[in-house]
Amino acid sequence: MTASIQGMAKIYGLLLCLFPRDFQNEFREEMGDVFTATLEEASKTGASLVVRACFFELFDLPGNLVVEHLSNLRKGKVMKTKSFEVGRSRAVLMAALGMMVGWLLTNWVLINWVYHQDFWKSSQNQQGLFYVAEAIQFTLSFILCGLMLGIAAGLGRRSFLRIGLWTAAGGILGYLVNIPVNMIALNIYLRTVYLPARADLVNLFWQLAMACIFGFFSGTGLGLAFGGWKTGLKYGLIGLAANAVGLLAGFLFFNSGLGYRMPLRIIEPSFIGYGIQGVLAGGILGWFFAKARQPQADPVMRSSNA
């Protein structure tokens, strides 16, 4: 088996963590073996067939994931991971760090590496690549946040990957939902750009809407990683609020005496603003993540103490 096939099989194995636990226990190993066998056979014909086989699997996977989870839901099963407890300060620190590093790292790459390329000077390329760069930017932040929360909770390797992958899956879904929102907002922005004050306001609401959508979906993913749909929804709302607070704090910093007043620009992300957003959004998520997993006080003990 070549290293590339081995690598792809490993990535596929990780993606299979997104299936419900019962399904994983029963079929994960088998599915990994069949995927590897498929790639090995494809590689005998040519490298292009291996890539095709991978894409075929990747395109088919989301639909089957949804079907499996819906089928579990119908049977009244929920996605559960093993019970865990996590210290609040640890969870807050780890999640804040994860999301901040995600935001700063991707912004550093975008500002210093991607946006300065000559390639961007063509407006046609700019629009298409902007969406791709943005997807990576947002998703990576949430992957890191999810993984750090998993580490904070001290879970086993598979469980913490599960939390990271679910959060990332939510982030990707959030990105897809954001595309039409972006298009509408861009349209409004272009109509108001000649009025700087109004354009700034439109831009703020645009960024806020995007942060809320991303926050909601990635939070839902995080909740689903260790609880049922109710937990998912609850964490979706927490994620939404956390990201909105983070974004507003970043915005206020730039428009206060602490930062320097800088016009908000669409393709010019700001380091400190995103850093503040990451720390706050991750921190708030971490706070609730830890709070939800705190052991409840024993009612018998409580009454005897009284």
Place this chain on the structure above:
Amino acid sequence: MEPANSSDFAPLSETTLYILVSLTHGPLHGYAISKEVQALSKNHVILSVSTLYTTLKRLLEDGWIERVGEDPDPDDGGRPRKVYTLTERGEFILGVEKKRLRALLTLVQTRTVGEEK
């Protein structure tokens, strides 16, 4: 166990039908089922791994197929592969579907016989 009303199970989806048909000649493991379906459909139906296993899971739950141990001779010294076979119920369902398709074909042939000429 036979269903009270055989029409409850028809028509089968293309994937389900091909998987059931692939098992008519004997037990097969997952990868072999996938290759057999591809061969039977002359490359028209190619199952992704996730589609194959979500369908197998459903068929196992419905009792149309069952696991009958493991492939004793895995390739390249790999893990033994689980082998699946049709159950009596699965054979019955396939029979019902065969009758349904045959009736449908007869109907189409009867109605279009004049047009072909």
